[in-house]
Amino acid sequence: xxxxxxxxKLPKKKQNAMLMLHQTQRLITLADDIYKIxxxxxxxxxxxxxxxxxxxxxxxNFAGEGKVYEHVKVFFxxxxxxxxxxxxxxxxxxxTIEKRNKKGLCFNQVIDYxxxxxxxxVHEGCYWEFSFNRPGIQETATPNFRKHELVYSKITYDVxxxxxxxxxIRAIDDYIRNSEA
Numbered sequence: 001x002x003x004x005x006x007x008x009k010l011p012k013k014k015q016n017a018m019l020m021l022h023q024t025q026r027l028i029t030l031a032d033d034i035y036k037i038x039x040x041x042x043x044x045x046x047x048x049x050x051x052x053x054x055x056x057x058x059x060x061n062f063a064g065e066g067k068v069y070e071h072v073k074v075f076f077x078x079x080x081x082x083x084x085x086x087x088x089x090x091x092x093x094x095x096t097i098e099k100r101n102k103k104g105l106c107f108n109q110v111i112d113y114x115x116x117x118x119x120x121x122v123h124e125g126c127y128w129e130f131s132f133n134r135p136g137i138q139e140t141a142t143p144n145f146r147k148h149e150l151v152y153s154k155i156t157y158d159v160x161x162x163x164x165x166x167x168x169i170r171a172i173d174d175y176i177r178n179s180e181a
Contacts, residue, residue, distance in 0.1 A: 007172065016058040017175045023058070024168040027051035031161065042117050042127040044157055048164045049118040052076065059171045069115055076111050079174070080167040088163065091155040102152070113151065114160075132157045 007021045031047035034040075052075035053068050059079065062071065076085065090104035092113055105113060120126040133153045 006176070010176065014176060016061065017172045020055050020058045020168060020172045020175065023054045024051055024165065027054065028161065028165060040127045041132045041157060042121050042130040045114055045117045045130060046121045048160060049114055051164055051168065055079065055168045055171050059175055072115055073111060075167055079171040080163060081170060084163045084166060087159070091153070093152050093154070095150045095152065132160070
């Protein structure tokens with residue numbers, strides 16, 4: 001509550017901090033609520049990645065259009081905590097159908113994979129090919145079938161959601177401290 005009040009009392013020059021706060025709240029709520037309408041994890045990823053993009057654009061005072069991928073990368077590589085970045089490293093692993101060997105996706109490959117899920121929804125209307133891990137149902141990881149490979153998700157929705165929220169809060173706090181007075 002104190003943090004929200006601080007954001008809402010900022011001078012006009014730091015208005016992007018308040019915008020980041022409100023956009024984060026809206027997009028996280030959409031990510032949470034969309035599952036009630038259409039229970040598909042790809043739609044949840046869409047809203048989480050949009051949140052990351054919007055926060056990074058506001059943080060960087062970007063007024064143009066496009067450069068979505070670049071801003072998603074900025075969010076996860078510059079605005080997220082090191083511990084969250086380390087957690088995302090190997091949050092997914094891949095197994096080709098022909099070969100049975102499994103290989104973890106590194107941090108940058110995880111960002112690329114999440115961005116690809118977003119693009120599949122936005123550009124192809126494909127929102128059924130991804131599932132988060134669900135402990136208790138799938139003990140180790142949830143498989144996602146893609147062409148000639150399986151991509152296993154070891155991460156749950158709540159974990160990724162919280163990483164995005166912490167990154168947004170960190171971006172807002174940093175913006176308040178470092179933007180021009």
